[in-house]
Amino acid sequence: MGPVTAGVLQLLALMGALALAYLPLGTYLARVYSSDRHWRVERWIYRCVGADPDTGMRWPAYLRGVLAFSAAGVLFLYLLQRLQGVLPLSLGFRAIDPDQAFNTAASFVTNTNWQSYYGEQAMGHVVQTAGLAVQNFVSAAVGIAVAVALVRGFARSRTGELGNFWSDLVRGITRVLVPLAVVAAVVLVACGVIQNLSGIHEVGQFTGGSQQWNGGAVASQEAIKELGTNGGGYFNANSAHPFENPTPFTNLFEIFLILLIPVALTRTFGVMVGSVRQGYAILATMATIWLAFTALMMWTEFAHRGAALELAGGAMEGKETRFGVAGSSIFAVATTLTSTGAVDSFHSSFTGLGGGITMLGMMLGEIAPGGVGSGLYGMLIMAVIAVFIAGLMVGRTPEYLGKKLGTREIKLAACYILVTPTLVLVFTALAMALPTPAGSMTNSGAHGFSEILYAYTSGANNNGSAFAGLDADTQWFNTTIGLAMLLGRFLPMVFVLALAGSLAGQRPVPATAGTLRTEQPLFAGLLVGAILIITGLTYFPALALGPLAEGLAA
């Protein structure tokens, strides 16, 4: 069996597994967020934090919940790192510097998991498990909560209430993320991922000399790392590390975990708005982009150019031999089209065009299928824009799911799509214009520029993967990427929740033969086009000067 065939089979297995999980998980999620019953453990949590899980919140209240909770998370994580020197089980690591502590706190609270530190050389057990791993759960749950609030905005009418943030947050953890993560962790342990609390081992190498191996609760963190589209690895090598991702099967399983919730949420959306076909249309849009990106990635990475690549059967530099070109390509596309940012290979070492594909995936706003929650709301915002333009073309005031898209709705959607391009382009241009930041590049020319472009693209879109090669642990990058992550996460949430509030207050317009049918393949195709042209084209000049210049040079 050739490597290409193997790749296609992996892809088919992945799609089959996702298809099997789609209906039950999506429907289950809809039930979780629609039920009015509380679990006992949830009641305890509400009592502890003093939240009333039954009051309906209007969008400002919901937003206040999101922001207050996240601000508290940033502060707690920052202090935890600054105090690491005096914490137990810290493996002797010192306190993290302020700029890096800010960067890391922002990174994990925003579901980005950009890491400017080396996990095994900086973070002890307490920070890893009580700080970072906790945020892996809660930041993902916040994302799902905001997406669900937007879906409720579409589903509800003539009410300003979007549900209760605290109950959405807690249920996301207790009923979705924790149970799934436990199962996933067990599977990972069974496949050879380590799970212990042991310290650092000095191990002799075959070639002589010695090497340090860290133990740790890797499988549990690995499970939520993928499931919550977090991506922050226990080890610096992330999913390329054999302790995190030992076999081709765990590789495929981790990709499955990455895509699982974002894909299933389209079903949840369909169920909650009362038309599963609307969910299918969104899923089809995501799937089209994802499949096209994967195919392109495989094509560019398998393409045999030059003697070395010919010999290796593809661009093998920076890829693990146990995953090969196909396994690495599928992983790279999945991780950059979601807000995961876990890597099982080094994106910097991909072909020029391959690197460009990973960047473009993030630049599209990570919506195919996107991060947990954030992918769905990002895609729905693009759907709003596409419906607005296409809706005019059928001669009516555009409406999506029975809600009119008027001035206010378009204003909010337009603000949403402004945020990340602004952050990426402005910070990248500043980094290129100022004398110091460029010193962090390890490469010159187009590839060096790609390193910086990738860093801000990853940060502002809350991806968290790194192109590698860039020395990001400088005050400049820690601060600017930290800001990009915070603004790139929470500003869009402000617009999403405001939009949800505005939609929920509307009286629905009944569908007629004159209504644009958004559950049709035609609309899915239109949406793909709108995404590629409206968001993709924004980055065309930047991409031309980085990955395209490099990729087309050959």
Next chain:
Amino acid sequence: MTTRTENQEDSMSTAIPTRAPHDDVPTGHQPSGGRVGAGLFDPKQLLRSLPEAFRKLDPRAQVTSPVMFVVWIGSVLTTVFAFTDPGDWFGWTISAWLWLTVLFANLAEAVAEGRGKAQADTLRKAKTDTVARRTDGSVVPGTELKVGDLVVCEAGDVIPGDGDVVEGVASVDESAITGESAPVIRESGGDRSAVTGGTKVLSDRIVVKITTRPGETFIDRMINLVEGAARQKTPNEVALNILLASLTIVFLLVCATLPPLAHYAGTDLTMTVLVALLVCLIPTTIGALLSAIGIAGMDRLVQRNVLAMSGRAVEAAGDVSTLLLDKTGTITLGNRQATEFVPVRGTAEAEVADAAQLSSLADETPEGRSVVVLAKETYGLRERHRGDITGAEWISFTAQTRMSGVDVDGRKIRKGAAGSVLAWVRERGGDIAPDADGLVSRVSEAGGTPLLVAVEDARGPRVLGVVHLKDVVKEGMRERFAQLRRMGIKTVMITGDNPLTAKAIADEAGVDDFLAEATPEDKMALIKREQAGGKLVAMTGDGTNDAPALAQADVGVAMNTGTSAAKEAGNMVDLDSDPTKLIEIVEIGKQLLITRGALTTFSIANDVAKYFAIIPALFAAVYPGLDKLNIMRLSSPDSAILAAVIFNALIIIALVPLSLKGVRYRPVSADRLLRRNLAVYGLGGLIAPFIGIKIIDLLLSLIPGIG
């Protein structure tokens, strides 16, 4: 002009009609095959509007459109930079084409406005200075009238202001506002009391109570509307402007952040090139044409003699999902027609026909005439005239007797409303045929109106038979309603008829629903019910009792013949008073939105080709690999950038006719519309600039020093 028709209708229908039928309804504007006709476009208009386009270069005029304002600033910048390097032909050329881009946008708007101006000038002529004679004898200029003043107008006078007739009847020439030369009757009381300032009294004398202050009259408002002075941005236009502004900001960012990136790559971009890139990327095509599209949409209504009081109303027309249509005049021809003679047992059909025809000669209502015609057509009874028969005594139809007839050769023949004729026969001690009742109710059940024919001759007074009067559904209405259904619009027929009659006509016409024995309150309730379900409702009306419903409806089209209360309440006025036009109004509303959407799509899709022209031109020198993106194989970087800028400017002029005429609209389902428009404007927008830029580049390369 008579009022007899009205009386007969009143007397024969079983309920109060909700709107008075008019016999001055022109028959024009028949359904035109379901296609919104294109407005006229004359290339000479471009030339004529040129001075106005130059005047609009004023930055204060530009600020209203964010996209074009950016182009304007870009033009200023490139011009300034051209002055710093006067020998740089490239800088001058780019700057010249950028100014042309702004100018072309202005031109589009000026042409659209120019067409309204011509209309306004004709209206202004009607606004000649008038002198008002008040009832107290004082004479004041028309401009000094106050609301509530009573003025006297006699034959030959121009009515000095808008108002209601409070005394008298007069025929009035309203051609100044309607273009219709036939005079109309205006009389005190009832639904035809409104007069418009600037119209001329042709006969008789009326006293008018002024209801509008000078300067705010109907004509003043019309002038403002068609000139675009009162133009406000509509909700959709505002939303679209926001989207376009945000795209402009994105591309501003793209261009503003490019210099450091380019510098790192080893090339420094000039301001001229950056501005050129920016102008190519921002959605200038739609930005330039947006206001022209809006003005032209209003203008298309004006061309159909409909005045929309706001652009919002035109847009709402496109969104309408329920149409309330009055039966009479809209769905059916204004008048019922005889379709059948049914004899009672023992009488020949021909005898009924003969008697009916004779008795109808003195009935000049359309119904009466239709009896004469039917008898002629079905029984070959030669049409007789009153003068042909000597010694006859004619009994004309009146609202009181509700009968017409003739006494001739010792025979007394009567024809009329069932109740009246039966009473007439009984009065004379005649027999009522036992099956007469059955025949009458059979006709009623079939949705028709029964007229009885009776005679008193040697055999004594007796009923001969029944004339079946039927509402005749206008030709083509069935197809029209089917089209509307495909567009997702529900039609509801409003009628004063009883439910039985209403149902029969509704079935025949193919409307989705009907409201029988409709009172103004019923109508209002129906509108509110539909609106509660999230639907937008359109209706026509003319009577004062229609006013609340007209105000409640999202699109309320008042007939110009209607009362001033109705005209105030509606948000459109149809000068032709043709209720069928509601359907056209809906189509024009849709066409307006479609044109905006189509050109936006086209504009955004254009960017792909422009990137492929400009990016390799800028960077292929430092990264030779990027020359592979030059898929159009443009001859040189300068010519590539110039070609993109020129295409960007010329496409505006090329699309001016389309934006004025509006995109072709056919009443089909949303799916088919989208498929078609996406193919034409989406795909076309992707491909067209590749071809256009290549052609311009080929031409440019012929100029020495560029290629």
